[in-house]
């Protein structure tokens with residue numbers, strides 16, 4: 001099945017989105033009538049921006065991941081000028097679109113998506129994958145409203161150069177042992193940003209200029225608007241994620257066990273309110 005695909009096997013539909021390096025189209029595989037998304041990247045662009053290694057990593061990583069909240073990469077093919085990724089089709093479109101339409105989510109919907117993200121990231125981290133670019137634009141919804149993380153273009157397989165000599169940590173300096181833990185914590189901070197944005201409709205450190213946003217981030221200049229009304233448990237979780245000291249930032253496991261998540265999140269990942 002893998003590897004013998006070509007564009008003639010698909011009826012191409014409307015464009016779904018466009019990134020810097022390519023476009024995504026909805027398509028139907030002719031024989032099975034199965035609906036997929038085809039991400040078309042031009043070899044010229046790949047050479048020009050020298051993203052060949054990144055694309056290769058994205059393909060290896062996303063093919064190896066199997067999780068209900070991670071968009072599947074079924075396979076790929078190429079011709080003289082294009083590389084085409086055959087991706088799972090997410091019928092609900094971008095989570096971002098939903099957030100824009102309803103300004104902010106209910107606490108149940110927000111908690112359900114944060115739980116799905118924490119579960120997907122815990123799965124990725126077990127497989128030594130750090131996404132590093134979790135943002136609303138990369139989050140899609142399937143036909144049941146289940147969250148799907150897309151676009152692993154910026155993810156990395158954590159450099160296993162840190163794999164210790166003869167399998168023991170005993171000889172590793174603390175900064176190396178620490179460093180490995182640090183790599184993963186970047187995704188946890190992002191969950192705090194997303195949780196805030198799901199509940200208030202804007203990211204926590206938004207500012208007029210990039211410089212101001214940067215300063216607010218490094219100072220962790222966090223404040224909660226009076227409206228919309230958001231529970232103290234929700235604010236507690238956000239406050240425990242947007243922590244500068246990585247060793248004090250809530251772990252994915254602790255996020256899944258947090259009272260606000262336990263009380264509000266739908267464990268099936270599907271939220272209809």
Ligand SMILES: CC[C@@H](NC(=O)c1cc2[nH]nc(NC(=O)c3ccc(N4CCN(C)CC4)cc3)c2s1)c1ccccc1
Nearest residue numbers: 016017018019022024037088089090091092093138150151
């Ligand atoms: C995350 C960005 C990334 N995207 C993917 O890989 C993508 C992979 C993938 N699979 N399914 C998708 N579905 C859609 O994009 C979509 C958008 C709107 C839809 N609707 C509009 C509203 N309506 C009410 C319901 C139907 C339905 C599906 C996308 S995007 C990308 C990367 C490079 C170049 C382009 C895009």
